[in-house]
Amino acid sequence: MSIAIPRVVLLAHTEDPERLIAAAARLCYSQSSVEDIREQLTPEKIESFLDTLLDMGHESPIEHISFTFGIEGVSRSLTHQLVRHRLASYSQQSQRYVQAKQFAYIMPPLIAANPEACAVFEAQMRAAQESYDQLLAMGFPREDARYVLPNACETRLVMTMNARSLLNFFTARCCMRAQWEIRALAEAMLALVQPIAPHIFAHAGPNCTRYGVCREGAMSCGRIAAIDSRSNPVR
Amino acid sequence: MSIAIPRVVLLAHTEDPERLIAAAARLCYSQSSVEDIREQLTPEKIESFLDTLLDMGHESPIEHISFTFGIEGVSRSLTHQLVRHRLASYSQQSQRYVQAKQFAYIMPPLIAANPEACAVFEAQMRAAQESYDQLLAMGFPREDARYVLPNACETRLVMTMNARSLLNFFTARCCMRAQWEIRALAEAMLALVQPIAPHIFAHAGPNCTRYGVCREGAMSCGRIAAIDSRSNPVR
Amino acid sequence: MSIAIPRVVLLAHTEDPERLIAAAARLCYSQSSVEDIREQLTPEKIESFLDTLLDMGHESPIEHISFTFGIEGVSRSLTHQLVRHRLASYSQQSQRYVQAKQFAYIMPPLIAANPEACAVFEAQMRAAQESYDQLLAMGFPREDARYVLPNACETRLVMTMNARSLLNFFTARCCMRAQWEIRALAEAMLALVQPIAPHIFAHAGPNCTRYGVCREGAMSCGRIAAIDSRSNPVR
Amino acid sequence: MSIAIPRVVLLAHTEDPERLIAAAARLCYSQSSVEDIREQLTPEKIESFLDTLLDMGHESPIEHISFTFGIEGVSRSLTHQLVRHRLASYSQQSQRYVQAKQFAYIMPPLIAANPEACAVFEAQMRAAQESYDQLLAMGFPREDARYVLPNACETRLVMTMNARSLLNFFTARCCMRAQWEIRALAEAMLALVQPIAPHIFAHAGPNCTRYGVCREGAMSCGRIAAIDSRSNPVR
Numbered sequence: 042m043s044i045a046i047p048r049v050v051l052l053a054h055t056e057d058p059e060r061l062i063a064a065a066a067r068l069c070y071s072q073s074s075v076e077d078i079r080e081q082l083t084p085e086k087i088e089s090f091l092d093t094l095l096d097m098g099h100e101s102p103i104e105h106i107s108f109t110f111g112i113e114g115v116s117r118s119l120t121h122q123l124v125r126h127r128l129a130s131y132s133q134q135s136q137r138y139v140q141a142k143q144f145a146y147i148m149p150p151l152i153a154a155n156p157e158a159c160a161v162f163e164a165q166m167r168a169a170q171e172s173y174d175q176l177l178a179m180g181f182p183r184e185d186a187r188y189v190l191p192n193a194c195e196t197r198l199v200m201t202m203n204a205r206s207l208l209n210f211f212t213a214r215c216c217m218r219a220q221w222e223i224r225a226l227a228e229a230m231l232a233l234v235q236p237i238a239p240h241i242f243a244h245a246g247p248n249c250t251r252y253g254v255c256r257e258g259a260m261s262c263g264r265i266a267a268i269d270s271r272s273n274p275v276r
Numbered sequence: 277m278s279i280a281i282p283r284v285v286l287l288a289h290t291e292d293p294e295r296l297i298a299a300a301a302r303l304c305y306s307q308s309s310v311e312d313i314r315e316q317l318t319p320e321k322i323e324s325f326l327d328t329l330l331d332m333g334h335e336s337p338i339e340h341i342s343f344t345f346g347i348e349g350v351s352r353s354l355t356h357q358l359v360r361h362r363l364a365s366y367s368q369q370s371q372r373y374v375q376a377k378q379f380a381y382i383m384p385p386l387i388a389a390n391p392e393a394c395a396v397f398e399a400q401m402r403a404a405q406e407s408y409d410q411l412l413a414m415g416f417p418r419e420d421a422r423y424v425l426p427n428a429c430e431t432r433l434v435m436t437m438n439a440r441s442l443l444n445f446f447t448a449r450c451c452m453r454a455q456w457e458i459r460a461l462a463e464a465m466l467a468l469v470q471p472i473a474p475h476i477f478a479h480a481g482p483n484c485t486r487y488g489v490c491r492e493g494a495m496s497c498g499r500i501a502a503i504d505s506r507s508n509p510v511r
Numbered sequence: 512m513s514i515a516i517p518r519v520v521l522l523a524h525t526e527d528p529e530r531l532i533a534a535a536a537r538l539c540y541s542q543s544s545v546e547d548i549r550e551q552l553t554p555e556k557i558e559s560f561l562d563t564l565l566d567m568g569h570e571s572p573i574e575h576i577s578f579t580f581g582i583e584g585v586s587r588s589l590t591h592q593l594v595r596h597r598l599a600s601y602s603q604q605s606q607r608y609v610q611a612k613q614f615a616y617i618m619p620p621l622i623a624a625n626p627e628a629c630a631v632f633e634a635q636m637r638a639a640q641e642s643y644d645q646l647l648a649m650g651f652p653r654e655d656a657r658y659v660l661p662n663a664c665e666t667r668l669v670m671t672m673n674a675r676s677l678l679n680f681f682t683a684r685c686c687m688r689a690q691w692e693i694r695a696l697a698e699a700m701l702a703l704v705q706p707i708a709p710h711i712f713a714h715a716g717p718n719c720t721r722y723g724v725c726r727e728g729a730m731s732c733g734r735i736a737a738i739d740s741r742s743n744p745v746r
Numbered sequence: 747m748s749i750a751i752p753r754v755v756l757l758a759h760t761e762d763p764e765r766l767i768a769a770a771a772r773l774c775y776s777q778s779s780v781e782d783i784r785e786q787l788t789p790e791k792i793e794s795f796l797d798t799l800l801d802m803g804h805e806s807p808i809e810h811i812s813f814t815f816g817i818e819g820v821s822r823s824l825t826h827q828l829v830r831h832r833l834a835s836y837s838q839q840s841q842r843y844v845q846a847k848q849f850a851y852i853m854p855p856l857i858a859a860n861p862e863a864c865a866v867f868e869a870q871m872r873a874a875q876e877s878y879d880q881l882l883a884m885g886f887p888r889e890d891a892r893y894v895l896p897n898a899c900e901t902r903l904v905m906t907m908n909a910r911s912l913l914n915f916f917t918a919r920c921c922m923r924a925q926w927e928i929r930a931l932a933e934a935m936l937a938l939v940q941p942i943a944p945h946i947f948a949h950a951g952p953n954c955t956r957y958g959v960c961r962e963g964a965m966s967c968g969r970i971a972a973i974d975s976r977s978n979p980v981r
Contacts, residue, residue, distance in 0.1 A: 050780075050781060052766060052769075052780065052784070053760050053761060053762075053766055053810075053811075055758050055760075055812075055814070056758060056761070057758075061757060061758055061814060064757075064904070065814075065837035065904040066837060068837055068838075068839055068902060068903070068904055069837055069838065069839060069840050069843070069844075070840060070843045070844060071839070071844065072839075072844055072845075072847070074816075074818055074902070075755075075757065075816035075818070075902065075904055076755060076816060079757070093728070096726075096728050097726065097727060097728045097730065098726040098727075101835065101836070101837060102837045102904075104835035104906065105758075105814050105835055105837070105904060105906045106758075107760075107812055107906075109760070109766065109770075109810055111779075111780040111781060113779055113780070116423065117356065117427070118371075118422065118423060120356070121352065121355070121356045121359070124356070124359055124360055125359055125366070127362035127363075128362075130806065130809035130810055130908065131360070131806070132770035132771060132773055132774055132806065132807045132810070133773075133774065134773055134774060134776070134777075135774050135775060136353075136427075137455060138774070138775045139774075139775060139776065139777055140777075142777070146423075147423065148423070149416075149419075149420035149423055151416060151417075151420055152411065152416060152420055152423075155414070157414070158411060158414055158416060161407050161410050161411060161414075162407070162411070162423070162424060164407070165403060165404065165407035165424045166424075168400060168403050169400065169404070169426070172396050172397070172399070172400035175396050176387065176393060176396060176397070179390070179392070179393055179396075181384070181386060181387060181393060182386075184455055185384035185386055185387055187353065187427055188351065188353060188381075188382065188383070188384055188387075188397070188426060188427050188428040189397060189400045189401075189426050189427070189428065190426060190427050191404070191423060191424050191425060191426055191427075192352070192371075192422055192423050192424070192425050192426075192427075193423040193424065197773060197779070197780065198773070199769070199770035199773055199780055199807075199810060201809065201810045201812075201908075203835065203906075220372060220419055221419075252724075254722075254724065256566075256567065256568040257567060257568075258563070258566050258567045260567065285545075285546060287531060287534075287545065287549070288525050288526060288527075288531055288575075288576075290523050290525075290577075290579070291523060291526070292523075296522060296523055296579065299522075299669070300579075300602035300669035301602060303602055303603075303604055303667060303668070303669055304602055304603065304604060304605050304608070304609075305605060305608045305609060306604070306609065307604075307609055307610075307612070309581075309583055309667070310520075310522065310581035310583070310667065310669055311520060311581060314522070328963070331961075331963050332961065332962060332963045332965070333961040333962075336600065336601070336602060337602045337669075339600035339671065340523075340579050340600055340602070340669060340671045341523075342525075342577055342671075344525070344531065344535075344575050346544075346545035346546060348544055348545070365571065365574035365575055365673065366571070367535035367536060367538055367539055367571060367572045367575070368538075368539065369538055369539060369541070369542075370539050370540060373539070373540045374539075374540060374541065374542055375542075377542070432538060432544070432545065433538070434534070434535035434538055434545055434572075434575060436574065436575045436577075436673075438600065438671075487959075489957075489959065491801075491802065491803040492802060492803075493798070493801050493802045495802065586893065587826065587897070588841075588892065588893060590826070591822065591825070591826045591829070594826070594829055594830055595829055595836070597832035597833075598832075601830070606823075606897075607925060616893075617893065618893070619886075619889075619890035619893055621886060621887075621890055622881065622886060622890055622893075625884070627884065628881060628884055628886060631877050631880050631881060631884075632877070632881070632893070632894060634877070635873060635874065635877035635894045636894075638870060638873050639870065639874070639896070642866050642867070642869070642870035645866050646857065646863060646866060646867070649860070649862070649863055649866075651854070651856060651857060651863060652856075654854075654925055654926075655854035655856055655857055657823065657897055658821065658823060658851075658852065658853070658854055658857075658867070658896060658897050658898035659867060659870045659871075659896050659897070659898065660896060660897050661874070661893060661894050661895060661896055661897075662822070662841075662892055662893050662894070662895050662896075662897075663893035663894065690842060690889055
């Protein structure tokens with residue numbers, strides 16, 4: 042039994058990703074072949090072309106590049122939220138097939154900072170492990186014993202998303218209103234992809250960072266004033 | 277604390293669904309307007325047309341009809357699997373916002389049938405509730421306290437799927453290899469939709485029922501011989 | 512040979528759609544069963560709940576309702592654009608199987624308003640029909656003869672979209688920068704769905720109508736100032 | 747004016763793709779970290795693991811790898827079919843923005859082989875070009891003039907698909923019942939990806955090649971007997 046250490050690595054990504062996006066986007070407006078376009082793109086042209094693309098919201102060419110992450114040290118609370126992002130691919134460690142031997146768990150930072158709460162939490166983790174082990178020892182299958190395991194239980198997965206889906210993911214999950222665990226994951230993922238496609242992810246983040254607006258209404262963190270949709274001048 | 281009672285209701289579905297599918301499919305091969313086609317379809321024509329459609333694997337017109345289910349009394353183990361079906365829409369009770377007061381739980385039938393295991397299980401449910409209540413009493417937010425809640429915890433959701441996605445869902449989840457809880461849900465859903473679109477769902481179910489083949493290899497239940505792909509005569 | 516008359520009808524839609532969305536959304540934050548929630552919703556509660564939902568950008572419950580359209584009198588130029596909207600279902604009249612006898616065609620309004628251009632256009636339509644008929648008479652299959660048919664050729668289809676996908680469709684295609692033919696279709700569709708889900712579609716339309724912002728940059732129609740992303744105060 | 751030469755190139759693909767799939771799939775059933783799994787996979791283990799995966803129809807890990815194609819020398823008839831595959835990303839040359847100067851065209855092989863038909867076809871292509879040029883010369887925008895352009899008109903695009911979506915694409919489009927132009931494209935794409943992921947695409951192709959069954963009913967090419975669904979022993 043131990044506290045899980047969150048860890049995200051980039052397992053794979055499209056090579057020379059910004060050149061590919063720029064070439065695909067340029068093809069839409071050009072008579073040249075895509076290979077000629079791709080070869081003639083200088084870094085300066087790529088940069089200016091991507092800036093125009095993102096400013097105009099012409100997002101579909103961004104889908105051509107994708108990123109595959111290895112994710113460990115996260116809770117099943119997190120992954121239940123994560124897999125709701127449907128434009129992505131997931132391969133997750135199975136609790137039906139893999140035995141939860143001395144499972145690691147995720148402890149919320151607020152609880153970890155409070156010794157009394159921490160003791161309650163850890164006792165509950167140990168109790169869950171004991172019940173699980175007892176049920177296995179009595180001959181029940183893993184897929185049944187796991188019903189006593191907590192949301193805090195560590196899980197691992199491989200996830201692939203294209204860059205357009207990632208931008209939406211960052212908008213939803215880098216926002217202060219997202220839950221702390223998935224926000225930390227989103228920030229770690231953003232730090233991994235930004236060096237690889239710096240123009241695409243230059244302004245990735247919540248609506249305030251990406252668009253200069255907030256749509257969280259009364260729940261806004263106040264970093265930027267939330268839009269009052271009733272004040273729209275063209276309605 | 278109590279054992280949750282699974283419950284699925286059909287909240288909404290496309291009206292006169294088989295006529296709509298038959299009309300959409302017919303339009304592909306006809307010079308008539310879709311309204312003329314729809315009015316001229318007799319029940320006999322609809323039936324024979326749908327049979328041809330399904331036999332030929334022309335599945336896309338089946339997407340035009342959809343079904344919305346209200347689902348209660350299921351575990352978060354189940355919903356973590358369920359939401360992996362990406363061609364569907366979900367609205368699920370949130371553990372971040374809704375307090376788990378005297379939560380109901382799902383107990384695996386094998387465990388319920390064994391008094392000793394049952395006692396281990398129930399004690400663990402009570403312990404989880406107590407730890408959760410203690411953390412809330414200490415002032416921690418619900419979204420943190422829920423980390424001690426078990427997979428067994430009841431949840432509720434509204435789910436919408438179109439008929440093509442449902443057929444795939446039934447193929448994966450009515451199979452004997454699916455986990456018992458989601459298989460029971462799939463069977464209950466199938467019983468609800470079959471009277472409403474009897475020709476579309478006539479042969480819905482696992483691969484053996486739907487296609488007369490099994491792809492589970494060495495894990496097959498043996499109801500029908502699993503395909504040995506190496507014996508394919510055209511390879 | 513004749514000019515096609517565009518025509519859109521609503522073939523099916525989810526019944527009592529705003530109650531269903533409000534109930535699904537409410538379930539996320541409630542301990543009640545979805546059926547209790549649904550029954551207790553008054554029209555006033557539905558309205559206020561949907562307004563909050565849309566203001567906060569909590570869009571996923573909107574997916575539970577869908578609309579099926581019968582569309583005629585549109586060009587294959589239009590449908591080639593239309594089917595790029597991937598979160599939708601389509602059944603389209605096939606040029607491989609259906610003979611284009613005296614095909615109807617769509618003529619751009621600017622051309623129709625100019626007698627000389629109109630004559631060029633119509634002559635070209637007649638020439639295409641003659642070439643097509645000649646190739647069929649020589650025994651070539653429809654799927655080959657159709658290569659001479661013009662983009663202007665009329666086509667028909669049945670399309671189903673959920674309300675969230677529709678809102679995105681209206682944002683892209685009701686904008687002044689969308690092509691005139693698909694904009695006219697989008698506006699006709701919007702007029703059909705607005706009476707059925709008035710709160711959901713109250714502010715449907717381009718970004719300016721929906722959000723009070725424009726992202727078209729230098730291509731903006733000027734109805735509202737386009738966002739200059741470089742002026743975002745939080746970047 | 748000239749006959750277009752079809753051309754497909756592979757612009758990008760996931761590196762070391764079969765190792766990535768095997769590692770992702772293995773993670774589901776293992777306690778190890780994904781990086782340890784990936785490093786320990788020998789080519790023999792990858793091969794045997796992928797074979798098991800495909801035999802058992804565990805297809806989701808195949809989604810982690812994707813391929814980006816540059817496609818030229820294809821007709822707009824083809825691309826209207828192609829973009830119906832919704833689990834893919836497309837960037838296509840626009841007829842609204844790019845002028846069709848001396849457009850190249852695709853001529854069906856049966857027509858090309860018949861001098862008389864060929865003459866009809868080419869005359870029609872020239873007539874379309876002339877009408878288009880006249881409308882442009884009269885000042886009409888490209889997006890209106892293009893209504894006279896034929897289905898045969900060449901177009902270019904960049905397309906990205908993951909391997910699972912590709913396998914479905916090959917099943918639908920390598921079948922003898924698919925139209926000749928898209929079948930040729932599918933076969934050229936398959937020839938490009940097979941050397942890169944030989945085990946994944948070993949049995950890619952129509953249902954007969956992939957599964958040893960045919961679902962085309964009365965329209966079957968007869969290479970293998972079509973399934974008569976009424977003979978299913980478990981129904």
